[in-house]
Amino acid sequence: MKQRREGWVGWLFAAPWVVGFTLLMLYPLVSSLVASFTNYSILRQPKFIGVDNYVELSKDTVFHQSLANTLLYALGAVPLGTVLAIALALLLNAKVKGMPVYRTLLFLPTLVPMVAQATLFLWVFNGDYGILNALLRKIGMNPPNWLGEPMWAKWTLVAIAVWGCGNAMVIYLAGLQNVPPTLYEAAELDGAKAWAKTRHVTLPMLSPVILFNVVMGIIGSIQVFAVPQVMFPGGAPARSTYMFAMYLYDNAFQFQRMGYASAMGWIMFLIILGLTLVSLRLSDRHVHYETS
């Protein structure tokens, strides 16, 4: 009897999460999966059309373009962001006076809201009046119009993503501070210099954190939406910055094709799942866990 009552109490405590998960995650998840096999325009009853949405997606050139744009963006943003965040974390791990100030300064960009970031960088990358081009002209270069030329526009998004690497940097910093000093002492006794210590002690010890950040980076990059939506409405110029999530959003809310958008959502999920599994698989040989 007591055990049964305790069971109820347990469920009651868990109820907020269970209710929240069921209503806000599980139900939409299942609904979108069902919707992806239907013609559903929000205001009409969904009509089952089998895999038509997926077949149409396979032939949709704008879908291919938005997917290619997004993968290219991820390919730039994730490795560059990772390298920069590790480099900054290594610098911030040094024992130098005034370090809290440097840490705060480098973390600050992460706190800037996305719309404000987008507006700020519209001016930084402005072809005629942007500070970047002003500096490049000062050193005798003939810089491009970053925002107006299809070839360059998406790289400005990569640059903005890298600029906001503060979150990852803080996680790396926490990881670095967990590396046992004894390992460095042992390496020094073996005659290791700074680079050797970084390569053979720091990076292996940091590898689980790198894996975590890379996986999170991949997820974030594939889902990128707010900054390109504000900076390049409609993926201008000429859809060169049209990202996967923007096309999904347009299909759902601009063209009222919720079924098609749901199919896109599931493809996005599968891509993220696939890339995550590949990352985990590749990490088998390179990630070192202290407990293993």
Place this chain on the structure above:
Amino acid sequence: MTVRATILTLVTAAALVAVAAWGERVVTRSAKPDRVTVVYWEKWTGAEGEAMQKVVDDFNASQDKIFVKYLSISGVDQKTMLATAGGNPPDVAGIWQDQAFTFAELGALTDLEDMATAADLTRDYYIPAYYDALSKDGHLWGLPSTPASIGLYVRPDLVPADVATPETFPKTLEELDALSDRITKKKDGRIELAGFLPSNPGWWNYAWPILFGGENLTDHGPTVDTPEARRAFNWVAGYAKRYGSQAVQSFQSGFGNFASPQDPFMNGKVATEMNGVWKANYIKVYKPGTPFFAVPFPYPADRPDLAGHAVLSQDILCIPRGAKHKAEAFEFIKYVQRQDVMEGLCKSHGKNSPLEKVSEEFFRTHPNKAIRLFDSLARSPKAFSPPLSGFAPQVGTELNNAFQEVNTGSKTPEQALKDAQKRLDTLYKTYVEQVKPK
């Protein structure tokens, strides 16, 4: 846990569920207990929102049965759509004309035809082009709140003296092109002043083929790859070629927002600009004293039959499907259509009136000194609105993309239009199968 505690927890949980389910309705519907509350969602904020709020206040004060609750909502179109799908829409929604048919084809709007006819709000009460843009197959999907017509604004201080009046300004596109070349100044490969740029402000890219005599969408499907469209996009490409695609992009990236003193027309970076009747209001607010006049947008020299053509647009009031108080909502819409109310609202928004009958006082006191021109453009038989179809947004999106491809030099006009047509053909097939009413 005691029985009492369990009951208390369950009651609290039930109360939370009730608040979540009905709280929004309770809050939005109970503005005045002794009157029917009409919930009105509108896109406007700032001065435009204040002007509409004044109309609402005057309506609320004019009678004691209905209370209109005005709510300024960002993304009003999408939120209205979702609220309608959810069964709790506003009673009145302020959307744009080009969305009316998307909403209507999905069954999201109430047909106003009978109520409007009973209230004598028929076609002859309005400038026909505005009414026709809301009516199809005997259904009326909205009534105007504030409309607009689009012309060409000119800075007389930046154009040569021989064309610095509405009478002497070029009438044809070829003359405009030649004038633009005369005015445009470049230094070290960079543009300092542009006579005219088709990409500024770039808000009506769907209209270029129509301005050359074409048609983007017929009852049989999209028709964007036509000789007229090719001619229009070659004309666009001509500007990119003559002034340098990269130079134009670079020049335009330095343009400030249209609602700021850095607007390129106001701060003298472009001498002419295609824009709406409202532009004068922005000039008044952000750079008063900026000299300007307006003319109809020029037509191709070999198509004099297109003289007086003009793009039209309008903000509209509609009643979403499932609105709780349709009759009361229409009472408010009817009030807005009253000549004095409509003129007051349009004047404060810097727009022309959609009504057939316009008072002399309206013209005399309007903030845009070229208001008579914009009024006449709306009445022109060559005036046109976006196509009356739920497929129009997709046509607009593809033409916009084709425009950018041409303007950035990434595709030839022929290729860009061919690709747009191909894509639209596929999308149209899906639209016919899945959305278009049978």
